[in-house]
Amino acid sequence: MRGLDFGCGSGRQSILMAEFGIEAYGVDISQRAIEISEQMAGYFDKKVNFSVYNGKNLEFPDGFFDFTACLGGVLNCIPKSELENIAKELQRITKTYICVSYIQEKIDKNGDTPNIGIEHFDCDIEKLFNKFKLIDKSLFQITENGLTTTSELLIFKNFLEK
Structure with a gap:
């Protein structure tokens, strides 16, 4: 089995894949992140x-x-104008499953949405991955240092794989 960790950062998920015997790949736009990985x-x-x-x-x-x-939240770090191309590329190179998490909202302890550089909360991720079928969707929240992050986890499957 072969897996890709897109936007691998420090490589945690990539290394976990390898731990489970998966032929693991990690890509990141940052040369420094790759060195750390x-x-x-x-x-x-x-x-x-x-x-x-x-x-x-x-x-x-x-x-x-x-x-x-x-x-x-890797997708939140990509300019909105480039998301469609990224989704097409990920669907092109992936045979069966794509799992993405996406930050929907961040709220501080006062109920305000801080400006932290994360864009496009309103983007429809399901439409971006339209060549695959959404098979699971979950919301989760994490509160740390007075900031609550609401994220969505989506799992897509390609039912047209050969």
């Missing part, structure tokens, strides 16, 4: 294929991954 994988003695994302195309063949994970 490689150090972390070495520390845990795990083989993970890390690479820097060029911001345009994912350099993998069609259907290369059995599943893709895009977690931790």
Whole structure:
């Protein structure tokens, strides 16, 4: 089984995939994040294929991954104008499952929405991943240091896989 951690950051999910015997790949737009990911994988003695994302195309063949994970609000960090292309690319390279989490809202202890640089809370993620079918959707909240984050976890499946 082959999995992609898109927007891997420090590589935690990628390393976890490798721990479970999955052929793991992690991509991130930050060269520094990839360097940290490689150090972390070495520390845990795990083989993970890390690479820097060029911001345009994912350099993998069609259907290369059995599943893709895009977690931790990665989609919120991508300019709205680029989300459609990212979704197309992830669907192109993923054979069966795509799992994404998306930050819907952040509220501070006063009930205000702080300006923290996260855009497009109103974006319809389900429409972006329209080549796959939504099979599960969950909301969850985390409160830390007086800031409550509401996120959505969506799992999509490609029923047209060959």
